Each structure stands twice: as structure tokens, then as C-alpha cells.
Amino acid sequence: MNNPETELLWRLRQGDSDAFTPLVEMYQTPVYNLCSRMLGNPQDAEDAAQETFWRAYQAIHRYDPKRSFATWLLSIAAHYCIDQQRKRRLTTFDIDLLPEGNVVDHSPTPERVISQKEEDQIVHNMLSKMNPQDRAAIILRYWYDFSEKEISQALNLSNSAVKSRLFRARKQIAKIWEATHLNSISSGEKQHVSPAF
Amino acid sequence: MCHQPFETWILDEKDITDDERIMLQSHLDECGQCSKLQQSWLSARSKMELSQMLSPEPGFTSRWQDNLTKKLQEQQMRQVFKLRRFFLYLGTANVLTMILLVSFIMISGSPVNWLVSTLNQLLELTVWLGQTQHFVVSLIQALPPIFPITFWILLTSGVSTLALIWVVSIWKISFQGEIIK
Numbered sequence: 001m002n003n004p005e006t007e008l009l010w011r012l013r014q015g016d017s018d019a020f021t022p023l024v025e026m027y028q029t030p031v032y033n034l035c036s037r038m039l040g041n042p043q044d045a046e047d048a049a050q051e052t053f054w055r056a057y058q059a060i061h062r063y064d065p066k067r068s069f070a071t072w073l074l075s076i077a078a079h080y081c082i083d084q085q086r087k088r089r090l091t092t093f094d095i096d097l098l099p100e101g102n103v104v105d106h107s108p109t110p111e112r113v114i115s116q117k118e119e120d121q122i123v124h125n126m127l128s129k130m131n132p133q134d135r136a137a138i139i140l141r142y143w144y145d146f147s148e149k150e151i152s153q154a155l156n157l158s159n160s161a162v163k164s165r166l167f168r169a170r171k172q173i174a175k176i177w178e179a180t181h182l183n184s185i186s187s188g189e190k191q192h193v194s195p196a197f
Numbered sequence: 198m199c200h201q202p203f204e205t206w207i208l209d210e211k212d213i214t215d216d217e218r219i220m221l222q223s224h225l226d227e228c229g230q231c232s233k234l235q236q237s238w239l240s241a242r243s244k245m246e247l248s249q250m251l252s253p254e255p256g257f258t259s260r261w262q263d264n265l266t267k268k269l270q271e272q273q274m275r276q277v278f279k280l281r282r283f284f285l286y287l288g289t290a291n292v293l294t295m296i297l298l299v300s301f302i303m304i305s306g307s308p309v310n311w312l313v314s315t316l317n318q319l320l321e322l323t324v325w326l327g328q329t330q331h332f333v334v335s336l337i338q339a340l341p342p343i344f345p346i347t348f349w350i351l352l353t354s355g356v357s358t359l360a361l362i363w364v365v366s367i368w369k370i371s372f373q374g375e376i377i378k
Contacts, residue, residue, distance in 0.1 A: 024261050032253040046253055050264055057265065123244050142245040163209075170208040174238035181237070 005069060012060050020060070023069075024053050030070065030144065031077050037139045038081035040128055048084060052077040067153070074144065075154040078136040085132040126176045134169040137162060200231055207235045280371045 005026065011019035028049065035048035055076050056063075063072055127135050136155055140146040146154065152162045203224045206213050213221065225232045302311050 021258060021262060025258050028257045028261075029250055029252045032257070033250045036251040042254075045251075046257075046260075049253060049257070050261060053261055054264065054268060123241070123248060126241065138245075142242065143248070143250065167205070167208055170238055170242075171204070171234075173241045174208070174234050177241040178233055178237035181240075 009063070009065060009069060013065075017057075020053075020057050027053075027070070027073055031073060033143060034074055034077050034136075034139060035081055037124075037127060037143065038078070038132070038135060039084060040124060044084070048077065048081055052080055055080065068150075070144075071146075071150055071154050074140065075156075078140070078154055079156075082132040082136060085135075122177065122180050125180075126173050129176060130169055130172060133157070134165050134172075137165045138169045138173070141166060200228065203228070203231050204234065207231065208238060277370070284371055 005023070008019045008022055012023075031052050032045055032049045035052070036042065036045040039045050039048060052073070056073055059076075063069070127138065130138065133155060137151050137157075140151050140154060148159055148162045148166070151157070151166075152159050155162070157165070203221055206217060206221050225235060302308070
């Protein structure tokens, strides 16, 4: 039993509840990232991540070892966040959520007035405009590299439903990106237009 | 202009054949809408793929452990309250039943007649218990002595001890909230 995760899961099935804490340590970032992307608020994401681990702890005896633990855990997180979104029907976005280290230094040009951080904000704004299940599918696909089959398992959807959701979501993202960049470039041009013109 | 199947080829992320690739490129050269769609989608996808994983504030695991302890305590207290509520309902139901019974007896007939009838029944019960005891003793005396009397004493003591432990455990769980490990 070389894989530490496999050993921890084996110990859990034997009744050693202390083996769950190392799993929390291993998966806190993936779970938190999913909750953050879904809910858009650090405090809500923290609460959702804690609740996800609590639910997983209670349901560990129902976990099927043949299935990937990461998929099972992220499935719990996704379902919880989708329920929360449906209750709230409103997404708030905190700009402080964006990581400072992600800023890329480009030489400013008239066509590139949008900073990296603002582009990250655009990504989050795009996600916030989607319905919760589409959002979950996109996040699992592009942040976790889940296949369509894994997404269908995680979200309890058929393969065809996942395909159509991803297609619709990609089209929506492309339209929002295009509209946002057109608006930004237009406003940028207006700001930099000399009164002489 | 028809934009299918070109939109599907742009957005579906499936491998397309060389012929399809040529058709798509030819369409993109002519269709500004699909060309913008492709550029926007590729830019947005690149942005998403380059976005970092967001991490929680330091100390997440400690907070989880504190939350776990708190939730387990709450769960235990809920179980204790449920058990107490059950016994309370049972006790209340018993008391109400007794009150109703006594009221019925008082209303339906003379209390003196009821008392005499009850005493008669108790007397019959005593006689029956005596006869049962005589029957059991006769049966035991009639059986071949397979096991010595010591065995029976030990067996009876063991069963009584287990019953006592069970009663004490139930009492401790319901009134003191302890779980015996």
C-alpha cells in the first residue's frame, strides 16, 4: 500500500477517524478553489469547504473505493455550492479574492489597457453569469482537468447533458469575453483619443 | 450565413479531420462572427487555464479539527436529548394511561367492587405463581443431572450481571450523557 491516500482511506474504513485529517490537509486547496470559483466570496468559500469535509467525514462509510476520492470529494463540494447558489440566486465577487502574484507585466499599449487582474476579474464575472451547474462543469473542466465522464459522475448528469452544458457555457464565455474586451478597447480608445481628433 | 457545424468544431474541443480543418479555416476567412467567436473562446480558455488555484487562509486544517470536535459534541447532545425526549414521552404516556384507567374505573363502577376484584386477581396470580414454581422445581428434579448446580448458579449470576450493566448503561446515556467506550 504505497499510495498515502490509499492507506489513509483504508485506515478510515477500519474505523480510524484520525486518518481523515491528513486528507483534509491534502485536499483543502482543490476543495477551497472549487468553492471560491462557485461562490465568489472568501468567507462563503471557507464555510462551504468546511461543510464539504464535514459531509465527507459523515459519509465516508458510503465512499466506494473503486471510485476516485478526489472526484467523490469535489462532487460533494459542487453539489453543496450549487444548492447554496440556488438559495442565494446572487453572486457577489470580492476583488481581493484575486491572487496578487498572477499579474503579468506587459508593456502597455493602447490595445491592452486591461490589466491582468482585471482580466481575472472578467473570468470570475463570466463564471458568475452562468447557472450553477454550467459553472460547476466549466470549473471542473478547466481547473481540475476532469474528463466529460468524470464531470458527469461528479455532477450526476448524463454524458450528453455534460456535453451540451459545456458547449453552451463555452459559447456564453466567448460572447462575454468578446463583449467585455470590445467595450474595454472602445473605452480605452476614447480615453486616449486626443482632442485634436 | 450558416455557422454550423463550424461553431461546434470551434467550441467542442474534439479532434477534427484534416478536411474539416480546411473547411473550418475557409469559413473563418469569410465569417467574421465565427472568427471572433474562436478568438474570444481561445483567449478566455487560455485565461482560465492559467488562473491559479485559490488557497484558503492558513490554519484551515486546525479550523476543521475545531469544527469537527464542536459538531461531534452537538451530534452527541442531540442524541441524548432524543433519548430523554423518548423516555419523557413514554413516561407521560404511561401516566396518562394510568389516570385514564383510574378515571374509567371510578366512573364506570364502585371503587369498592374494583378493589375487591383487584385483590381477587392478585390472589389468583399468587396461586398461579406458586403452581408455576412447583411445576418448574418438579421439572428440574425430574431432569437428569447433566450440569451441576454450580453451573446454573454461575449462569444465572452472569445473566443478572449483564442485565444490570445494560440498565446502568441506559441510565448513564440518558441522564448523564456519557458514551461508554
